[in-house]
Amino acid sequence: MSSKRCYFHPGVNSLLFGLPRDAVLRDKWVQFMFNSVPENYNKNLKLCAAHFTEDSFINLNQFNAGFAQRLFLKDGAVPSLSGEGYVYGPQPSSSQQGPSSQELPATSSICEAGCQTDSAHTETVAIQISIKMRSVGTQLSVGTLRDVHVRSKGIQATVSSQDVGTETIPMLPDIQLSSTPVRGSIFRPSKRLRLELEEEDEEKQTESEICVEPHDSTFHPESVTQESELRIDPVSNYSDKKYIVFESCLREIFESCPVCKAKCDVRQRQIGTFVAFTQLCEKCQHYRRWQSQPVVGSTPLGNLQLCAATYFLGGSFSKLQKIFKAMQLQTVQYGTFRRHARNFLEPTIIHKWNRDQQHFIQQLKERGKLAVAGDMRADSPGHSAKFGSYTLMDMETNSIVVLQLIQSNEVGGSYHVEKEGLKRCLDKLESCGLVVEYIVTDRHPQIQKYLRERNITQYYDVWHFEKAVSKKLLKLSQSKDCEVLKKWLKSIRNHLYWSATSSVSGPEKVAKWTSLLNHMQNIHVHDNPLFPKCEHQDKTTSDYKKWFEKGSVTLRKVEKITCNKRVLKDFEKLSHHFQTSRLEAFHSLVIRFAPKNVVFFYVGMLCRLYLAAMHYNENVHRPQGTTTQGQAVFKIAFPKSKKGECTAKPVKTDPTFNYVDDLMSLLLHEVIVDPTPYVEELHQITIPPPLSSDFEKPSKEDVIARHVSRFSKGVAGIQHTVQIDQETAGGSGEQHKTGRRPSHVVLSSPSTS
Incomplete structure (x- = not known):
């Protein structure tokens, strides 16, 4: 048939x-x-x-x-x-x-x-x-x-x-081929992709090669005419494995035709981590186009994921770029990273933090009143901080509840940042219907006054109190007539923690602390009826040099530091249950996401604080690691504060990064599809003007004209001749230009410039 x-x-x-x-x-x-x-x-x-x-x-x-x-x-x-x-x-x-x-x-x-x-x-x-x-x-x-x-x-x-x-x-x-390669169905040429080349050093291609290359930037529909079309590939799973592939190995795949084995014309297109090859066999007209990663809209997915992983983990893109450059691994430029951060990454972080915070606040409403701890962290040491972040932590769960970022020019200086941060945090809780039963803070005078006016019970952190007292005692022990005090520093510290964290409160708590002076004289029976005798057994010793003599000058100096009016008043308000040590640990974690030697913009600093809070809340209850036999794991450390004393620290299990997976999923499945609502949520944040906005900005030419090296010598208004240090930039630059060592240079003072 x-x-x-x-x-x-x-x-x-x-x-x-x-x-x-x-x-x-x-x-x-x-x-x-x-x-x-x-x-x-x-x-x-x-x-x-x-x-x-x-x-x-x-x-x-x-x-x-x-x-x-x-x-x-x-x-x-x-x-x-x-x-x-x-x-x-x-x-x-x-x-x-x-x-x-x-x-x-x-x-x-x-x-x-x-x-x-x-x-x-x-x-x-x-x-x-x-x-x-x-x-x-x-x-x-x-x-x-x-x-x-x-x-x-x-x-x-x-x-x-x-x-x-x-x-x-x-x-x-x-087949007559055009600059637009044919792909997919034979009935039409492939759709032309819009390309925006903003990093000239990344793309080293001819004009014919870049006609179909995707751009790695934010797509602006108004810049493309109606006839232009963009190919949208399906989004792959962000958990797909990636590999480092050498360019020479990739070219081996496309050099010969898979049909007739003839040599093919191969063209390469590259932007950031994205690379594409087009293969054309002039003998059998076999055509193939291959790209290393999916393209979402007009953005290579690998470039976006690299920027997202760097940002979400608190990494430094400049350091990552140096690593990539050292091994000739292609990556995007810093401008591309900032565009992705501004248009996709930062809106994703803000949205996830707001969503998680609303869910956590709903759980706190079911508990009733809260016991919180608060403290401020400055972005730089000293009183010249640009940013100050105030954090409130729930003492029951040790989780970050509220975090507020304040710029110093909002409140008239860095000294007022802590009070404003606490005010915003408490207002946030109050607007959500949460009531604070008491708060544990340090002994900042402005905070004490503000909480008194707001009728909120305040307790002081024991570690901050002990640090202040120990610093004064250490300075006193360095004097010649108080050397005996050095033997008592550790005992005083232990006695302070014992008396501060005891279950008693009020006068009895203060009596336990003041019994320190009797211990230093080897007296264990006290006049206070609330605390008549020490709870420990009496110890006898033949070394009487370590005891203080009654009424001695050294003892009176110690009494003036440990039992003055303010110390006794603050000691009565020390928190006996919750402390701010977990909050200090969170501040140490923030350094990994926002180092103090790096300057960030307001939104960048806020997002990195949110990332640190997400990481901390996820890993705050990490258990201690155990051996195969079930024994707890410890490590030996020599902390600087212990002055060479060896201590054992528990080793916890490895941290998890599930929040990064959630951010990646939100970014690739929702934000990249329609970023408009997420960007609008970001724009609702009030961003203060930069610090430089308070000053008048002169022209660049005037600033350069007034510039004079601190090593120049001379009288104002008189040109003079000085010898140039051969290590300075000017000397070495002149040497390279002329090919000989410069003997002198004429400088002028600011008045004659």
Whole structure:
């Protein structure tokens, strides 16, 4: 049994349909193909799309527009057309068609596809397929490729086919290729991607190579005309593994044609971590395009993930860039990193923090009143801090509840930042319907007054109190007549913690602390009725040099430091249960995300504080590590504060970074799809003006004219000659220019400049 066979271009399997499973419908198909239903026929017969009417397809419009890779038939569709003159597939846009937009004969390589549509007596012939092709131009935005406006037009390709018999070998046509490579379906050229080259040192390509390259920046729709199209690849899972691949190894894949093994013309396109290769075999016209990573809109996904991972983990992009440069590993420029941070990463961080905070506050409402600890952290040492962040921590869960960032020029100086930060934190809790039972802080005078006015119970942290007292005692012990005090420093510290954290309060608590003076005289019976005798056993010793003499000058100096009026008043308010040590640990963690030797913008500092809080809240309850035998793991340390004393520190399990996974998922599945609502949420944050806005900015020329080196000598208004140090920049620069050592240079004072 012979049949008519349809010949199609390579890769048009999406236009072939196998016989349906339903027996009745399958008989109708076979009846159309053979004018009867033979008893025995091949069950793998296929029909092409040309034998169905347009209303037989579910997604014909999407397929013609290029948004679907294959056609799908409706249930119950039956072939009814002879198949001549029908062409399905996406066509080029007609908005820029040239004068020759008429139907052209199609020329392409042809292969046999099993479409049986004629009766048994018919000879096998090839069906001529006509394809409508038009000249298409893509308008690129101003400044995209060069400083001048460039308009790139695709070249009209003439495609033809031949009628051949069964004994004829398919002929490979000559294809005229344009600067826009053909990919995907054969019925249309690939969509041209908009490219914005803002890092000239990254892309070392010719003009013809960068026509189809994606840009690694924020896409601006208003800069692209209606005819321009962007290909959007499906977003891959961000957990896909990545590898370091050498360029020479990649080129080996594309140097030879996989069909005829001839040498191919290979072109490379690269931006950041993204690289793409186009391969064209001039012998068999085999064409292939390969890219190293998916492209979301017009942004390579790998570039975005690299920036996101660096930011979300609190890393330094400048250090990462130096590492990449040292091993010639391609990466994006700092400008690209900042654009991604501004448009995608920072809105993601702000949204996740606000969402987590709302969820945590809902849990706190069920508990009732809160016991919190508060403290401020400055971004730099001393009284010249630019930023101050105040944090409130829930004492029950040791989790960060509220975090506020204040810039010094908002409150008139860094000295007032702590009070303003506490005020904003308490206002935030009050606006959420939470009531603070008491708060544990340090002994800052402004904080004491503010909490008194707000009728909030305040307790002091024991460590801050002990640090202040120990510092004064250490200074006193360094004097010649108080050397005996050195033997008592550790005991005084232990006694302070014991008496401060005891379950008693009020006068009895103070009595335990003041009993220190009796201990230093080897007296363990006290006059205070609330604390008449020490709880420990009496110890006898023959070394009387370590005891203080009653009424001695040294003892009176110690009493003046440890038992003065303010110390006793503050000692009564020391917190006996909760302390701020966990909060100090959080401040140490912040240094990893926001080092004090790096200057950040307001939003950048706020986002890094939020990242540190997310990391801390996730790992605050990390358990201590254990050995295979179940024993707790410790490490030996020699802390500086212990003066060489060896201590054992527990070793906890490795921290987790689930919050980074949540941020990545939010970024790639929601923010990158529609960043508008997330950017609007970021813009709701009130950003104070920079510190330099308070000063008048002179012109750059005036500043340069007033610049004089601190090593220059002379009288104002008089030009003078000085010897130049050969290590200075000016001396070495002059030496390189002239090729000889400069002997002198004439300098002028600011008044004559």
